[in-house]
Amino acid sequence: xxxxxxxxxxxxxxxxxxxxxxxxxxxxxxxxxxxxxxxxxxxxxxxxxxxxxxxxxxxxxxxxxxxxxxxxxxxxxxxxxxxxxxxxxxxxxxxxxxxxxxxxxxxxxxxxxxxxxxxxxxxxxxxxxxxxxxxxxxxxxxxxxxxxxxxxxxxxxxxxxxxxxxxxxxxxxxxxxxxxxxxxxxxxxxxxxxxxxxxxxxxxxxxxxxxxxxxxxxxxxxxxxxxxxxxxxxxxxxxxxxxxxxxxxxxxxxxxxxxxxxxxxxxxxxxxxxxxxxxxxxxxxxxxxxxxxxxxxxxxxxxxxxxxxxxxxxxxxxxxxxxxxxxxxxxxxxxxxxxxxxxxxxxxxxxxxxxxxxxxxxxxxxxxxxxxxxxxxxxxxxxxxxxxxxxxxxxxxxxxxxxxxxxxxxxxxxxxxxxxxxxxxxxxxxxxxx
Amino acid sequence: xxxxxxxxxxxxxxxxxxxxxxxxxxxxxxxxxxxxxxxxxxxxxxxxxxxxxxxxxxxxxxxxxxxxxxxxxxxxxxxxxxxxxxxxxxxxxxxxxxxxxxxxxxxxxxxxxxxxxxxxxxxxxxxxxxxxxxxxxxxxxxxxxxxxxxxxxxxxxxxxxxxxxxxxxxxxxxxxxxxxxxxxxxxxxxxxxxxxxxxxxxxxxxxxxxxxxxxxxxxxxxxxxxxxxxxxxxxxxxxxxxxxxxxxxxxxxxxxxxxxxxxxxxxxxxxxxxxxxxxxxxxx
Numbered sequence: 168x169x170x171x172x173x174x175x176x177x178x179x180x181x182x183x184x185x186x187x188x189x190x191x192x193x194x195x196x197x198x199x200x201x202x203x204x205x206x207x208x209x210x211x212x213x214x215x216x217x218x219x220x221x222x223x224x225x226x227x228x229x230x231x232x233x234x235x236x237x238x239x240x241x242x243x244x245x246x247x248x249x250x251x252x253x254x255x256x257x258x259x260x261x262x263x264x265x266x267x268x269x270x271x272x273x274x275x276x277x278x279x280x281x282x283x284x285x286x287x288x289x290x291x292x293x294x295x296x297x298x299x300x301x302x303x304x305x306x307x308x309x310x311x312x313x314x315x316x317x318x319x320x321x322x323x324x325x326x327x328x329x330x331x332x333x334x335x336x337x338x339x340x341x342x343x344x345x346x347x348x349x350x351x352x353x354x355x356x357x358x359x360x361x362x363x364x365x366x367x368x369x370x371x372x373x374x375x376x377x378x379x380x381x382x383x384x385x386x387x388x389x390x391x392x393x394x395x396x397x398x399x400x401x402x403x404x405x406x407x408x409x410x411x412x413x414x415x416x417x418x419x420x421x422x423x424x425x426x427x428x429x430x431x432x433x434x435x436x437x438x439x440x441x442x443x444x445x446x447x448x449x450x451x452x453x454x455x456x457x458x459x460x461x462x463x464x465x466x467x468x469x470x471x472x473x474x475x476x477x478x479x480x481x482x483x484x485x486x487x488x489x490x491x492x493x494x495x496x497x498x499x500x501x502x503x504x505x506x507x508x509x510x511x512x513x514x515x516x517x518x519x520x521x522x523x524x525x526x527x528x529x530x531x532x533x534x535x536x537x538x539x540x541x542x543x544x545x546x547x548x549x550x551x552x553x554x555x556x557x558x559x560x561x562x563x564x565x566x567x568x569x570x571x572x573x574x575x576x577x578x579x580x581x582x583x584x585x586x587x588x589x590x591x592x593x594x595x596x597x598x599x600x601x
Numbered sequence: 602x603x604x605x606x607x608x609x610x611x612x613x614x615x616x617x618x619x620x621x622x623x624x625x626x627x628x629x630x631x632x633x634x635x636x637x638x639x640x641x642x643x644x645x646x647x648x649x650x651x652x653x654x655x656x657x658x659x660x661x662x663x664x665x666x667x668x669x670x671x672x673x674x675x676x677x678x679x680x681x682x683x684x685x686x687x688x689x690x691x692x693x694x695x696x697x698x699x700x701x702x703x704x705x706x707x708x709x710x711x712x713x714x715x716x717x718x719x720x721x722x723x724x725x726x727x728x729x730x731x732x733x734x735x736x737x738x739x740x741x742x743x744x745x746x747x748x749x750x751x752x753x754x755x756x757x758x759x760x761x762x763x764x765x766x767x768x769x770x771x772x773x774x775x776x777x778x779x780x781x782x783x784x785x786x787x788x789x790x791x792x793x794x795x796x797x798x799x800x801x802x803x804x805x806x807x808x809x810x811x812x813x814x815x816x817x818x819x820x821x822x823x824x825x826x827x828x829x830x831x832x833x834x835x836x837x838x839x840x841x842x843x844x845x846x847x848x849x850x851x852x853x854x855x856x857x858x859x860x861x862x863x864x865x866x867x868x869x870x871x872x873x874x875x876x877x878x879x880x881x882x883x884x885x
Contacts, residue, residue: 169797199801291804296797318796 169322173199175500176313176324177290178298178337180207183472183489184330185281186225190497192290196504199322200290201315203297208278211332212450213486214357214398214405216380217272221487225494226284230266234276236400237378238267241371245434247385251555252434254383263377271378271398271405296320301327301341301468309511310341310467326467326500326510330493333451333473343470344461349416350542351455353393353480355409356422358430360442364402370438371399382483385551387429389420390544394483395429397438404439406430409452411542422449454480457535463522464515471496477527481534481541488527495521537599545584545592553580602655602757604646605706605716606679607737608639610663610670611727619838626836635670638722640792642785645752646720647678647793653757656680658709658716662690662701668808675803676795682806683709687813692826695728699736700823705816706741717757719743719782731784738782746775747784755779 177188180202192198204210216239222229241258262268286292300314302321312323329338333352338344362370371379381397388395393410408425415422429435453459453476460476463469471477472489479488499518500510508514522528557576580589612631620627646657659674659682661667671682685705693701710716719741724731731747738745746764753774754763766773767786795803813824822828849866851859868875 169801291801293800293804296800315797317794317800320797322797 169319172312172323172325173197174324174504175199175326175328176201176322177328177330178313179330179332179472179474180204180282180285180292180294181211181278181330181332181472181489182281182486183474183477183493184328185278185285186222186490186493187328187330187471187497188290188292188493189225189281189285189288190494191501192285192288194497194501195289196501198290199324200285200292201296201298201313202282202292202294204294206279206294207282207292208275211274211278212355212357212448213272213274214396214407214483215272215274215277215486216398216483217270217277218484218487219266219268219270221490221494223266225490229284232280234272234280235376236271236273237373237376238262239269239271239380240373240377241379243379243381245381245383245385246551246554247383247387247432247434248551248555249386250433251559252383253551253554253558269380271380271400273400273403298331298337301337301343303467308466310465325504326469326515328493328496328500329468329470329474330472330489331474333453335470335474338461338470338474343465343468347453348455348459349413350411350538351453351459351476352412353409353452353454354412354415354422354449355407355452356426356449357405357407357447358426358444359400359446360404360406360439361402361445362404362442366441367399367402367404373399376401383429384547386548387432388414388425388547389418389428390548391415391418391420392542392544392547393425395425396483397435403445404442406435406439411454412451452480452485453478454538456480456538457528457531458538460531464512464518466512467510469496469500469515469518477531479530479534481537482530484530491525491527492522495525534599537596540595540599543592543595545588549583550592553583602650602653602718603710603714603716604650604655604657605709605719606639606643606646606657606659606674607702607706607719607721607733608643608659608661608670608674609636609722609725609727610634610661610667611636611725614726619836624836624838633666633670635673636722636725636727638724638726638785638787640722641787641789642720642722642783643674643677643679644790644792645783645785646718648790649718649752649755650678653755655717656713658683658713660702660705660709661685662693662698662705668810671808672803672806675806676800677792678795678799681713681809683809683811685811685813685816687824689813689818689821689824692829693824694829694831695730695732695736696830697824697828699733699740700828701813701816701818702733703737703740704818705811706737708811708815708817711817715780717779718762719780721782721784723748723784723786734782734784741782744777744779744781746777746781748786749783750786750789752783 174196175191175198177184177200180200188198188200240262243256245252245254282292297316298313299316301310302312302314304311310327314321331337378399383395388410391410391414395408398405408429453473455476463475471492477488477492478485496518503510503514560572560576610633612628613634616631618627650657657679659671659679661671662685668684671684675682721734748767749764750767751765760779762779763776766775849862
């Protein structure tokens, strides 16, 4: 057993754990952070887009030395069927601002940097160490520390912050949450395609550190609920696709099969041509939304980040929610510590209250019913096909009068999905969105 | 007992490629690790310390980033770490390296007590010369035990040590006097998982950093590129052998048939084996 007691132990060195450890350490708390990977970031996978605002609230001057790839000036939203892409594109020179809002990043590098800042703030960071168990006071049940997989591995702390990520085995073993449901989890795979910088910039019409984000949905997921993406890094493209695990189970499709199909799509293949694939990775994403959020605090413990299911699947937001929940948890712990109160469930409930008032819970609440509405294969197959067909009818100049074209398009929708189907799709999406 | 373990931070040579056109080594993005051979030396040192008491000092010459490897060594249980780091050391060959390390070991002795044993790995995976250990022994006038597989006995009072040394065609049992230098053979032990207490101590410990001057090196012409007579004339990647692996299709075959297919293949390629096998079978 280790003789000293830490103010806080943070389990995990991803964005949530780092934001929390940094917030506490920079306010003078004695913080120990434990990470099972060889180095912070070695186990972490993300697309990845960094939303500056959430990080800025933790480390205001992060732009000075953080390893950022490109700031995003253009967003493409693609609806794909097997041969076509329809969609929306937004590009603005306004995004070439002094403090850009979104960046592409490479997580292995970014997390290493973040951890260096956490250590510089005074936290003790230990890698290659897995927390195996939360240790409780046998009488009161209060969490008093953790046990690790190293000899003499019991370490005491006033509070344990679980920032252990989506799989959250520690919380599950401790009975803090129920096992995941397959329809609350997505499985995403991605590849890193390397290209010479000049080629990449020419292909995406970029200058300097400008970047493009492509988010895509449609027949590429073969009827399953999911999306795909292409993100531009300095000298590489992050290309990935993900779907609900329950859908993979039901259909027997494979993640790599989907990725292969996406890569070969006529709209994607030219972007990746002659690239050199150097890395591939897979990761689970908690997409259960508001309804899947577990108990977030108790006597001597808190949950932050993916472990708390804080992902807004609709807006592709996760790491910002992780950093925000980590920061708020850190602030709350510091606040309670500063007035010398115990870190029990009653005092830590302030964490949940603060989350309720923040955009985190408000956004997740807004979309609470959307996961169910989006679990509709017509959205990923029927509509992309109908829309592609409609646009093709519209754009093709072939001597057919316009009135007839309009009628054909409208009829195609009603023929395929019937009035009731259309109405129910619109209704469930609108209700989920409100 | 005071043990010094010399250790090097090396690029993970398993991940290094030689540039196909320029023939230069591509180190970019290659992670650094503790030279794997040095871990056998460290574990042996830890076992001796645990049995006989004393302290272990880690010594590394290298850039600032080598501090990470030294900290890792402390997490395994080493007591202190010294990083010899100075721009004057850049470009050192084995002669210059053994000079710098030997001088630093003398300084380590002055600071924390004369070492009884200096350990090194058998060789490094980036240079593969196996010259630095013997170089240090010569300069410090230490008895030299290379390719040691096992330490059979240490008599601290009588200042003697007995080791088993792997040699061609057998094992030599050697006895000599302390202090000595041991280069440890691979596969002789496996590095432990550091305890929680050691891991915490390592995360907080300060790695001692010495410049050439701090280590007591006066003659800088013996350091770095200037002190290195070795010249790398050419670097090239070995060409692949022409002979390709042969895949035997065993679809639908049972184990006996697979064995039969394998033996037929082997005997067609190396017919001489057949006689050996038959003689071996007859002797049963």
